[in-house]
Amino acid sequence: MKIVIDAMGSDAAPGVEVSGAVQAIEELGYDLVLVGDEAQIKTELKKYKDYSDKITIIHAPERIEMHEPAAISVRRKRHSSIVLALELLKKEEADGFVSAGNTGAVVCAAVLSLRLLPGVERPGIAIVYPTLTGASVLIDVGANIDPKPLHMLQYGIMADAYARYILHRPKPSVGLLNVGEEESKGTEFIKEAHILLSESKLNFVGNIEGREIFAGNVDIVLCDGFVGNVILKVSESIVDTLFKALKQEIKSNIVATLGAALASSAFTALKKKMDYSEYGGAPLLGVDGRCIISHGSSNPKAIKNAIKVAAEFKTQDVNKHIVEELESY
Amino acid sequence: MKIVIDAMGSDAAPGVEVSGAVQAIEELGYDLVLVGDEAQIKTELKKYKDYSDKITIIHAPERIEMHEPAAISVRRKRHSSIVLALELLKKEEADGFVSAGNTGAVVCAAVLSLRLLPGVERPGIAIVYPTLTGASVLIDVGANIDPKPLHMLQYGIMADAYARYILHRPKPSVGLLNVGEEESKGTEFIKEAHILLSESKLNFVGNIEGREIFAGNVDIVLCDGFVGNVILKVSESIVDTLFKALKQEIKSNIVATLGAALASSAFTALKKKMDYSEYGGAPLLGVDGRCIISHGSSNPKAIKNAIKVAAEFKTQDVNKHIVEELESY
Numbered sequence: 001m002k003i004v005i006d007a008m009g010s011d012a013a014p015g016v017e018v019s020g021a022v023q024a025i026e027e028l029g030y031d032l033v034l035v036g037d038e039a040q041i042k043t044e045l046k047k048y049k050d051y052s053d054k055i056t057i058i059h060a061p062e063r064i065e066m067h068e069p070a071a072i073s074v075r076r077k078r079h080s081s082i083v084l085a086l087e088l089l090k091k092e093e094a095d096g097f098v099s100a101g102n103t104g105a106v107v108c109a110a111v112l113s114l115r116l117l118p119g120v121e122r123p124g125i126a127i128v129y130p131t132l133t134g135a136s137v138l139i140d141v142g143a144n145i146d147p148k149p150l151h152m153l154q155y156g157i158m159a160d161a162y163a164r165y166i167l168h169r170p171k172p173s174v175g176l177l178n179v180g181e182e183e184s185k186g187t188e189f190i191k192e193a194h195i196l197l198s199e200s201k202l203n204f205v206g207n208i209e210g211r212e213i214f215a216g217n218v219d220i221v222l223c224d225g226f227v228g229n230v231i232l233k234v235s236e237s238i239v240d241t242l243f244k245a246l247k248q249e250i251k252s253n254i255v256a257t258l259g260a261a262l263a264s265s266a267f268t269a270l271k272k273k274m275d276y277s278e279y280g281g282a283p284l285l286g287v288d289g290r291c292i293i294s295h296g297s298s299n300p301k302a303i304k305n306a307i308k309v310a311a312e313f314k315t316q317d318v319n320k321h322i323v324e325e326l327e328s329y
Numbered sequence: 330m331k332i333v334i335d336a337m338g339s340d341a342a343p344g345v346e347v348s349g350a351v352q353a354i355e356e357l358g359y360d361l362v363l364v365g366d367e368a369q370i371k372t373e374l375k376k377y378k379d380y381s382d383k384i385t386i387i388h389a390p391e392r393i394e395m396h397e398p399a400a401i402s403v404r405r406k407r408h409s410s411i412v413l414a415l416e417l418l419k420k421e422e423a424d425g426f427v428s429a430g431n432t433g434a435v436v437c438a439a440v441l442s443l444r445l446l447p448g449v450e451r452p453g454i455a456i457v458y459p460t461l462t463g464a465s466v467l468i469d470v471g472a473n474i475d476p477k478p479l480h481m482l483q484y485g486i487m488a489d490a491y492a493r494y495i496l497h498r499p500k501p502s503v504g505l506l507n508v509g510e511e512e513s514k515g516t517e518f519i520k521e522a523h524i525l526l527s528e529s530k531l532n533f534v535g536n537i538e539g540r541e542i543f544a545g546n547v548d549i550v551l552c553d554g555f556v557g558n559v560i561l562k563v564s565e566s567i568v569d570t571l572f573k574a575l576k577q578e579i580k581s582n583i584v585a586t587l588g589a590a591l592a593s594s595a596f597t598a599l600k601k602k603m604d605y606s607e608y609g610g611a612p613l614l615g616v617d618g619r620c621i622i623s624h625g626s627s628n629p630k631a632i633k634n635a636i637k638v639a640a641e642f643k644t645q646d647v648n649k650h651i652v653e654e655l656e657s658y
Contacts, residue, residue, distance in 0.1 A: 069513065132570055145508055146516045179474055179558040184398065187475045187555060210562030214570045223559075226516060229508040230556055231563055233539025238567050241461055241543045242599075249595035256595040262588025266578035270571075 001028075001311045004094035005303070007036030008063045008081040009101025011296045017100070018044035020303025025054045028308060033094055035060050035085040060084045066296060070104030074112065082106055086113040089289045096310030098281065098303065100294035107143050107284060107293075114289035117319055119326035122147060123286035124155045124225070125293060126162060127232065128279040131216025135279065137163055137172075138213065138221045141228035143284065149192035152176070152222050156202050157325050158285040159220045165316035166283075166309065172219035175208035177227065183207070193222070201328070280305030283313060285322070290314055330357075330640050333423035334632070336365030337392045337410040338430025340625045346429070347373035349632025354383045357637060362423055364389050364414040389413045395625060399433030403441065411435055415442040418618045425639030427610065427632065429623035436472050436613060436622075443618035446648055448655035451476060452615035453484045453554070454622060455491060456561065457608040460545025464608065466492050466501075467542065467550045470557035472613065478521035481505070481551050485531050486654050487614040488549045494645035495612075495638065501548035504537035506556065512536070522551070530657070609634030612642060614651070619643055 005021055007014040014036050021032050022045075031054055034041050038059035045055070060081040064073045074083060082105055088094045090113045099106050103125070111123060124140035139155045140147070147155075156174050163172035176194055178186045183194060185207060197204045205218055213221055213231065223231070250260045260267075280302055281294035290313040292306045313319075334350055336343040343365050350361050351374075360383055363370050367388040374384070389410040393402045403412060411434055417423045419442045428435050432454070440452060453469035468484045469476070476484075485503050492501035505523055507515045512523060514536060526533040534547055542550055542560070552560070579589045589596075609631055610623035619642040621635040642648075 067511075069511070132574065142508055177559060179471055179555055182396075182398070190555075210559040211566035213563055214566050226508055227556055227559055230506060230539040230552075230560065234542055234560055234563060235567055237540035237543050238564055239571065242568065242571060245461065246595060246599050249598045250592060253594055256592040259588040259591025259593070260595070263579060263585040263592060264588070265582055266575060266585040266589070269578045270575050 001314065002031040002033065002094045003096045003098060003307050003310050004033040004035060004085045004088045005307065006081045006085050006097070006099035006101050007034040007041050008060065009099040009296070010294070010298050010303075013100070014041050015044050016298060016300055017303055019300035020298070020307065021055065022048045022051060023300055023304040024307040025051050027304065028311070030054070030307065030311060032056070032307070033058060033085070033088060036063070036081045058084060058088070064102050064105045066102050068102060068105065070102065070108040073102070074105050074109045082109050083113070086110055086289075090114055095314040096290035096292065098292045098294060098306040098310055100281075100296055100298045100303065103142060103293055106291060110284055110287045110289065110291050114287045116286055117288050117323050117326075119323060120154060120158070120286040122151045122154070123284055124151070124158065125282050126159050126285055127282040128167070130278070131214050133216035135167060136213070136216055136219055136221060137167070138223070138228055138231065139285065140223070140225040141232045141282065142225045145224065145226040145229070147224050149189060149196050152193035152224070153196040153200055154286070154326065155222055156197055156200065156204070156220065158322050159222070160202055161318050161321040161325060162283060162285060163219050165318050165321060166312055167219070169219050171203045174202045174204045174220040174222060175206065175212065175218035176204075177213070177221055177223040178207035178209065181207050181209060197222075278305065280307075280309045283309065288319065290319070330643065331360040331362065331423045332425045332427060332636050332639050333362040333364060333414045333417045334636065335410045335414050335426070335428035335430050336363040336370050337389065338428040338625070339623070339627050339632075342429070343370050344373050345627060345629055346632055348629035349627070349636065350384065351377045351380060352629055352633040353636040354380050356633065357640070359383075359636065359640060361385070361636070362387060362414070362417060365392070365410045387413060387417070393431050393434045395431050397431060397434065399431065399437040402431070403434050403438045411438050412442070415439055415618075419443055424643040425619035425621065427621045427623060427635040427639055429610075429625055429627045429632065432471065432622055435620065439613055439616045439618065439620050443616045445615055446617050446652050446655075448652060449483060449487070449615040451480045451483070452613055453480070453487065454611050455488050455614055456611040457496070459607070460543050462545035464496060465542075465545055465548055465550060466496070467552070467557055467560065468614065469552070469554040470561045470611065471554045474553065474555040474558070476553050478518060478525050481522035481553075482525040482529055483615070483655065484551055485526055485529065485533070485549065487651050488551070489531055490647050490650040490654060491612060491614060492548050494647050494650060495641055496548070498548050500532045503531045503533045503549045503551065504535065504541065504547035505533075506542070506550055506552040507536035507538065510536050510538060526551075607634060609636075609638045612638065617648065619648070
């Protein structure tokens with residue numbers, strides 16, 4: 001198994017990527033390719049045992065920054081870590097790709113370089129997120145902000161394959177995010193998507209409302225990339241805001257400070273359960289390759305888990321299942 | 330000041346409405362009209378001091394349930410509490426209206442009965458919500474799930490008047506919810522709305538992302554009713570899920586249980602800060618009348634605060650300011 005990593009992606013690159021890569025080698029034994037600034041990567045690698053037999057470095061003189069416009073930066077920076085890493089995948093010199101960099105740029109470069117799987121009209125970014133009853137999948141969180149109803153059906157089919165083979169759900173339930181449960185609800189776009197999904201072979205349970213996402217009522221939640229992107233960012237910020245506000249309250253009171261210290265094991269356990277880094281990253285579904293997009297603020301564990309997911313993506317041959325399923329329509 | 334209340338709206342109607350009404354009389358001294366099942370309302374009223382000089386009851390033999398389709402139920406149930414209450418408003422026999430019932434039915438009945446303010450194309454539901462830095466306004470949370478760019482400008486203008494006169498912000502900042510901050514981001518709809526807002530007299534600060542909503546970076550957040558509805562429901566469910574999960578963790582550990590008990594003052598203070606009931610309800614902006622829509626699970630305090638907001642809506646003559654502002658375009 002050989003996974004290629006954009007070493008320059010995250011907010012703390014390349015330190016986090018190198019540390020995550022070392023963890024992946026120690027725990028999983030994969031061969032890894034780190035693409036990025038060679039000198040910086042080497043400096044980081046010196047902090048660990050010598051894994052030069054497991055790690056190849058490919059120097060990338062350019063880096064696409066977080067806020068660069070995706071399409072332009074991918075076309076201009078042909079020697080960026082993202083573009084060079086994807087070339088390896090394209091040439092099948094690697095089995096999977098992980099980047100915690102500019103999401104738009106990864107999507108754009110992946111589509112340009114790897115192309116879409118046969119039958120797929122648009123790629124989608126799926127995230128695996130924690131709920132009260134385990135993990136669920138939300139797709140799309142931003143690859144396609146103005147999709148057609150058919151794209152939603154395809155997202156359902158792709159996420160279904162992913163949930164079956166990576167999350168090991170035998171018959172994943174699929175919900176369409178809407179403003180109400182009744183079929184008559186929603187925009188024309190949503191109503192048309194509802195019809196396509198109802199006629200599909202998916203285990204489609206109908207419309208679901210926003211409040212059901214984190215209750216874990218369905219295995220897969222479908223929404224357009226605009227809505228998905230907003231949900232993702234709102235959720236992160238609410239959790240952040242709540243913990244910040246609680247900290248403020250606790251700090252202002254000595255008894256509460258003591259209490260919080262005693263209750264800290266519960267906080268830690270909850271944090272672990274709600275921890276995105278457990279899930280490693282978001283698979284980009286629909287491209288002819290295996291790309292995992294990690295959060296810009298990923299820690300080494302998240303990178304390691306993303307590497308693991310990229311490998312499972314290959315082992316389970318998720319893309320083959322997606323293509324077969326799409327062909328059957 | 331006379332406020333009319335749909336006594337049959339909330340999940341715990343009419344008990345919650347009657348209790349909230351009594352609180353409003355005791356704290357604010359308004360005259361109130363309770364519309365609903367007369368016998369049930371009278372039974373509830375017996376629990377309190379005699380306020381028959383301040384309360385009028387209007388019997389409504391019908392009730393629109395939470396999950397009835399809005400337009401059909403409003404047309405069929407002409408003797409429902411929502412429809413009868415709004416007739417009082419229409420005849421100017423009351424200054425404002427509060428309902429914790431079927432939101433769609435309230436919007437539909439209000440538009441049919443009160444009509445829109447001159448110049449307004451579509452009504453919008455605004456919610457006032459707690460952030461780290463105080464309260465902000467989010468509009469629209471579900472009145473109009475497929476708006477045009479012009480509607481977004483009008484939502485901005487209406488929420489601006491509301492924030493100035495009810496929240497007392499001298500020059501409210503307005504952000505357009507998008508998937509990125511750059512002007513080039515978003516759907517065609519969002520880009521067109523961005524142009525209209527940029528050319529307006531509003532204190533428009535540009536696009537904002539989902540993560541900024543609860544940080545309180547702007548006074549007013551604009552989004553379409555589909556996105557707003559999802560945000561509202563997702564936010565409520567995350568807060569719920571987090572507290573539930575934390576409770577589970579705390580329960581499973583005796584030391585943590587003790588700690589949580591000691592820290593409870595901090596939890597209580599936070600809950601109060603994050604408490605929607607402090608803000609009473611969501612104003613329906615754009616109709617020629619003053620309607621406050623409260624949550625179906627409102628407590629008496631939320632009803633009382635909604636009554637207070639309906640009264641301020643009248644005192645501050647927000648609708649006059651909205652019409653004047655719209656005329657100036």
